[in-house]
Amino acid sequence: MKRIILSTIGLMAAVLFIPVVASPYVIYLSTEVLIMAIFAMSLGLIMGFGGMPSLGHSALFGLGAYTVVALSQYVSNVYVLLGAALILTLIFSLITGFIAMRNTGIFFLMVTLAFTQVLYLISSGMNLWGGADGMSTMVRANFGFGNIASSTGLFYMIGVFFVLSYFLLKVYTSSPMGKILKGVMENESRMTALGFNPKIFKTAAYTLAGGMAGIAGALYIYKNQFVSPELFSVHTAAEAMIMVFIGGYGTIFGPALGAGAFVFIENYVSSFTDRWSLILGLIFIAIVMLKRGGIIHLLSLAWNSIVRMRKKMFSERKRNVVEVKEEEEMVNERITKSQ
Amino acid sequence: MNALLKVSDLNKSFKALHVLKNVNMEVENGERHVIIGPNGAGKTTLFNCIYGTLTPTSGMVYFKDKPIHDEESYKRVKKGMSRTFQKNNLFEDLTVEENVHLAILGNKDYKFNPLKPLLQYKDVNEKKVEVLEEWGMYARRKWLVNQLSYGEQRLLEIILALSSNPTLVLLDEPTSGMSPSETSQFTNFIKKIPRDITLLIIEHDMEVVFSIADKITVLHHGEALLSGDPESVRGEQMIQEIYFGGGALSK
Ligand SMILES: Nc1ncnc2c1ncn2[C@@H]1O[C@H](COP(=O)(O)OP(=O)(O)OP(=O)(O)O)[C@@H](O)[C@H]1O
């Protein structure tokens, strides 16, 4: 728990720090990064800890967004809007999760894809909420201390949700529920024999991730003020999956890094060349070919080698039996748990 | 009290293949009950039916006097059952202690808690240390399962089964693949398991069988041919011919 709290504080500091040094454009992009990070982290939970590759995750993002747009015609209270988005997406993901959970692997993927397609067709076919053209709205968040209108204010507001999501996911994955989820991913039939009903743990994680994706979608409206069926598309779902992979499959923070890389590559590389998606694609392929890992893995490799180098310099000066032993133990530990 | 486990008229077919034929069997409280029989006799299938891994085609299974034959297997852990698998069935990419954590959690009500880190549960830590030390695996706690030797993995199977505070443990050929020294270590461990835990064991190694069994049931072509104490089974003419003469029990 100590480590979780410490890393959360570190993250909070980083979020607080960005607007101090960044240009308005970078702040604007970073806001988008935070939204996509919440979205990608939630997908990272069910993919990397639950073994559930979902193409239905954009359904929840879109549902959260549409909920805010639709309700904002009648109410403007941010608590009501976000609360409604959360509740609706929780219910939707609970029900669809329950149905999808009968399947695994590619069939799971197809079922979740089907849900997304249904929402896509409904949202583009109906005249409500702009149909295929989408619809814009004017929402401003007011949590009780004035309208959040500036881009820095918006960044901080979404930053709070981002840090909260990170903390929640960290706690969840270290709790019994989370450890069991991981066990189910590793060996479902064995978990049944050990006394667990796998469906419960998978559905719970799927629902939690769904609610989080819903919140991300709702926050997206506070930034973009516009919703369209595009949010429901396979494209959105696939993008989130790419973020998970390039950031670091099987970790909580990796997908957030992936979201950062994705958004920045998309925006900066596209100013040099139209082929930005090609570059992203190449990175993606490289990471998939190299198996797992992702950005977070590269960072930890770099970190480990720095630690090792310092250790070497230190131990050359003063090397005794005890240290050698310690080092051996550390190496062993590193081998056994590469995290 | 009646038998802890009672199997009555149990049948199991896979399509046309009739694997278990009217099997009747009782396991008393505290007993070390060993099932022997040649390859393909249906021993593992019997375990699967007792544990709920498979649903019997017909017949009943009573545990603590209650019928459980149509219950999901995960519910049986709470009632006090646990099992090992003939082929190692572990969490290969997790460490030894993470495997044990999961096994302990299987019978805890707080398995549904999403907010408290697992490592903060004192009883989980205590139980983990207890079982790992008891079986001489504490030094291996941080190892990944796939770094263990095959024999150690066999031991871990048993450790997992004993981690959920069971009253009845089903061990499916625990010594298969163990070295002779590991096997004798295993036999010693088994003898130390307290009698409030009942053991039902499938075993091929006759030396192990006769050193631990209170009672032996012989399964042959899906039929429980006979059940009795080790001496009477050893003395039985028919058994002598089928098993000890032909060497059918060796793999
Ligand atoms: N799921 C299944 N589907 C079809 N046939 C099966 C299945 N499980 C077992 N069998 C068949 O049932 C018969 C009994 O198998 P079982 O595994 O119970 O034997 P066993 O006594 O445990 O043998 P061994 O000593 O080799 O472990 C075998 O002929 C096997 O092929």
Ligand SMILES: [Mg+2]
């Ligand atoms: Mg068998």
